[in-house]
Structure formats: structure tokens, C-alpha cells
Amino acid sequence: MTDASFRSGALPTDSALNSLCDAMVPMRDGVRLATDVYFPAGYRAGIDAPLPAILERTPYGKSDISRSEIHHGQPPANRADVARYFAARGYVVVLQDCRGRYNSEGVFTKYVAEGPDGFDTIEWITQQPWSNGKVGTMGLSYAAHTQLAAACLNPPGLACMVLDSGGFANGYQCGIRQGGAFELKQATWAFNRAKNSTAAAENPLVAAALDASDLREWFARMPWRPGHSPLAMVPEYEGYLFEQWAHDVFDDYWKQPGIYAEGYYDTMKRVPTVLMSSWYDAYVRSTLDNFAALSGTPGAPAYLIMGPWLHGDRNVSYSGDVEFGPDAVIEGQIANDWLAFRADWFDRWLKPHAASKGSADAVARIFVMGGGSGSRNPQSRMEHGGRWVNSSQWPLPGTRLTPFYLAKDGSLSASNDALHAEPAAISYSFDPSNPVPTIGGALTSGAPVFEGGAFDQREDPRFFGTRHAGMPLSARSDVLVFQTEVFEEDVAVVGPIVVKLWISSDAPDTDFTAKLIDVYPPNADYPHGYAMNLTDGIFRCRFHESWTEPRTLEKGRIYAIEIEPFATANLFKRGHRIRLDVSSSNFPHFDVNPNSGEAPALARTPRVAVNRVHFGAGQASHVVLPLVSAASLEAMRPKPTDSRKTS
Secondary structure, eight states: OOHHHHHTTOOOOOTTSOEEEEEEEEOTTSOEEEEEEEOOTTOOTTTSOOEEEEEEEESSOTTSBOTTOOOTTOOOOBHHHHHHHHHTTTOEEEEEEOTTSTTOOSOOOTTTTHHHHHHHHHHHHHTSTTEEEEEEEEEETHHHHHHHHHHTTOOTTEEEEEEESOOOSOTTTTTSEETTEEBTHHHHHHHHHHTTSHHHHHOHHHHHHHHHOOHHHHHTTOSOBTTBSTTTTSHHHHHHHHHHHHOOSOSGGGGSTTTOGGGGTTTOOOOOEEEEEEEESTTHHHHHHHHHHHOSOTTSOEEEEEEEEETTOTTOSEEBTEEOOGGGSSBTTTBSOHHHHHHHHHHHHHSTTOSOOOOOSOOEEEEEEOOSOOOBOTTSOEEOOEEEEEESSSSOTTOEEEEEEEOTTSBEEOOGGGGGSOOEEEEEEEOTTSOOBOOSBSOOSOTTTOOOBBOBSBOOTTSTTOSSTTOBGGGSTTOEEEEOOOOSSOEEEEEOOEEEEEEEESSSSOEEEEEEEEEEOOOSSOTTOEEEEEEEEEEEGGGSSOSSSOOOOOTTOOEEEEEOOOOEEEEEOTTOEEEEEEESOOBTTBOOOOSSSSOGGGOOOOOOEEEEEEESTTOOOEEEEEEEOHHHHHHTSOOGGGTTOOO
8 A cells, every 4th residue: 555545544454464452461550451552564573673653542442433533534444444554654553442441451430540551551562572662642532531641640652642632631620520510421421331331241231221221311310329320230430420520629539640630741741742622622621721731842842723623523514503614624624634644743753764843833723613604504504614723822822811891781892881880780590400401512422411512592302401492592581691782893702711700699509600602693594693602611609719628608798700611713703793691500511509508419409599690890790802803813824835734
């Protein structure tokens, strides 16, 4: 097979390629992990020159199909075929089942074993006669978490990484919990993975019990009880889930290397790293925090790619019900395909005679959503559009952090008049038994209960918790809506977002949520307009003083809190509005606060809370938006000759 065919994304099927299946690699505690090793065709270990290695550690089956390995419209490839592709380019490729998954020994405890196990595996690789001591790592989602977890412990052989939609900067603030609340994708993930656990494989009664469980019905009966949940038949999965769920204070539990790279940034060896995510991925904050921390080291550059997709859907041009256009995908824009991108990256950093390793000007490749027609396309998706920009930094140069103030009349304005207005407030009742339903967002792993993406913010039978199909969320009495006047010119919001609210409540604890929305004017396809969600966040008020020492609220006392929705990148076209929705729930994205002061994971006495948002002098609630000028964006548009460079 020619080099040209490799770069086109063709996967080799030559049966002569050497491989070693299910080598049982010992970890420091004696547990052995099942590992497959792929060599170039005809390679003779111990005789031929040693080679660089590429490692992927996964809980999803080291030889199974990877749903994200889609190239040029072909069906998803299995990991073995991807390994053969890289082996044919002169690498030894190592694929490993994580502890307690598939053919590996041990008990699966999500995330926390991946640092030591990853370190031990890389050390094992470097000691083999076929290894030249250099190891590159790759993988999506959990297989990105495993990479960064190992990197925190500085394995000597680690030479470069490709972190695709994962890698915990701080699992307490992104990926497991967020703003004090628990991300319920952890519950759906645990249930779905329990179905192919060792327990289910070995005991048909366990498998039958899981198959007979209706997870949507279980979600309607939250909170769950240990021993009386849909995971009761698989105690190791139920155990780690409740440990994460009930452990709501930031302490040493959250500082383990598998979920807390922030604690290791100062001591972590820097290696060249690609960090890729997307605006509707669950790991936006982790990706951007990791990029900021790992940037700026000569000889070990960090490169950032942010698309508009759902988790890992780099070759899909839409998210939810919204279409971003044919340029939104990786193929033909960032590289010829994702295989070729990684191959070029590994060639650059792992091969001794690779091309120049000089830094490129564009270290951040950002898809700015928006600019489309707003019409419905033949696939019934709203055409939102967008374009790539290349930047030497993130946030983008020239970003202006601009406060937009909330007012009691529902307006949202950059005018400073709000700083001098008379104090005022809006009250609403938050009933935990009737939470605001999740309609898209930066979500993953929610099937069969919820899904991420961009949607018109209207209730729909597709969304769990819908009670009034067709009605906008803005019609709910517990959703406060603040929006700008219609824009007379385009406005670009690109970067991090902070919502600062002055709040009070009659409950000892409660939540506040914030959602940023692009409001389209009415058109023939959408006569009511289209309220497209961009990003959202949450804050659990018991943490108003600190994440380490929760405190109940004093009834009626006014507190200042900050909600940090994920960063976004969106062009609000002329004729649109920016809207901010404030409420107290977003379920089932997050668990629901019972308002009683109890930990939501085990609460039994929920109550209705009367919550207030305050405005005016001394309590001017506002959202800080990162504005970028149209001229700046235009200057950052990639030149045609730059569109397929990989570094």
C-alpha cells in the first residue's frame, strides 16, 4: 500500500501484519491488563531496529468498533484496523483494555486507576526489545482521560499526545460535577457500560436484570438509593457512581491524578499535545483549561481545535437540530482526514528524521458558529452556518470582556445605567418535582435519556421531562428571560463566559442556572423565531463561600454568586438578539437540588423554594461576554493554502 493511500484514509487489510493479542501486562499491584500489540509487516522484534510506539488505553474494547473512527463516509472502523494503519507507517501500536474491562483483570473503578496503570503500561512498552523508548498516545473521550492521567505522573517514555474530547483538568468542575451539581451522564454511562461488564458477561441473571430495566423510568424516580438502583446487580459500578454523586465537597478525593490535572500542571513534563473538543462536547472547559496550562513551552507546543460538533463527531456537520455547513467537519478543513492528521503528528514528534519541528503561527483553530440563513434545510435542520478561524492564541486577540446587565423589565444591555438603578428583584418558585427539562447542550453519553446539541428551546416529546410539547421554555414561570434589543449589526461572542448574579432564597440551599441563547427573528420556516442554545451552567448555592466548606443560605439574605457556562464561539447576525435564561434546574443534565439542605444524591424531603434575582445599584446582576470585532475575525480566516496543515 502506498503512502498516498495511507494519507487518503484507506485502512490496510494485509493479513501479514504481525500482532500479539491479549498479552497480560502486569501493573504495580499485580493486576494484569489485556494488551494487543501490532507491528509493521515482517517486523522482527529484537533483530530489526526498535520503533516508536503509539498507545491507546480504552474501556470500550480494544478490538471493537470505534464509532468516531469514520473516514470519508466509510463505516466506523474497529480499533484493530486503525492500529494496522499506523503499524503500516512504521509504528508499534499498543491497544489495552482498562482495568476491570473486557479481558483485563481487576475491578473497574471509573477514572481513578488510570494514572498508575497508564504509567506502568508506558514503562512496560519502553522496556520491550521493539521499543526505541518513545511513546505517543491517542484516543477519544475516556481514552483521552487515560492519556492525561498517565501524563500527570511523568512516565519517562511519553513523547507526545493527542487528547480528543477529554482529559480531566478538574473533574469536580467539568465532566463529573459542575458548579457543585452532579452531571447525570455519569449515571447513564454507568448503566450502559454495566451491560457489557464482566458481571453481566459471566452471569445471565445480571444481564437480564439490566436489560429489563427502563432507565427513563428510573430517571423519573430520582434520587436513587444504594442497593435499590438500576445498578444494584453490578455493585462495583453502583459503588463508584454513588461515591462520585454523594461526594459533593472538593477534597482529596477530587485531587487524584485521573481527574485532576490542575494539581499536576506545575510538575508535569511538557510534551507536544493536540487538544481537540467541540462547543457541544462535555469537555469544553477541561480542553481549554488544559490548553492554557500546557501552552508556551518551547519544543513542546500545544495545539487547540474547537469544532461545533457533538462529542467525537468531528465529521458530522450538524449538532442536534442545527446545521453548521459542509466546512464544519475536520475532513478537507483541518486535514485530509483524522487518520492522516494523527499520522502527520506522530511522524513529526516520534520519528528521528521527521520534518522541521518549528512552531506554527496558528496554534488555535476555532469554528465560529453563525452567519447562516436560518432556514430549514431538506433534513429539517436549521441552517446556522459558521466558519473556521486560525489564531496565535486563545482567547482570541482583541477580545473585549463586556458586561451585559440584567434588568427587571427583562432587558439585557451593555449600558452602565444598571449600576445606578434603584434596587429591584424578580421572584419565582422552584419546585424540584417539576424541573426545567434539558433541551440539548454540551452533553454526551446520555442515551437513552437525553442528548446534547443545539435545539430550539421548546418542549418536545424527544426530551425527557417534557410536559407541554410545543411550548417554549420561556413560557415557564420558573424561567427568567433577559434579552437584548435587536442587533443592527453583527456581534461575535467568542471566548469564556461568566454570569454574576445577586440572589436570595427562602431555602437553605438551592441552585441557579444560566443559559446563553441566539434568538432568531421569525421567518417562513420558523414563524415563532428560533431560540438556539449555545452554552449553559449551574451553581449550587451551598458553595457560596467555598467548594471545600459548604454553608446553608440565610433566608432572604442577598449573596453574589458566579455561574461559569462553557466558553462558546458564535456570530449573532444583524436582526438577532442575545438572550440569557436564568432558572434553578436543568434536568437531566444535572441532578435536581431538593432545596432542603440535604445532599441531592440521597435527599428524601424536597421542598419548593422561592428564589430571587436582584438588580440595580450594588447588586447589578450581569453576564460578561467576550466580544470580538468582525474585522478581527475576518483577519483570522485561514488562507486556502493553510486549510489542511496539521501543525
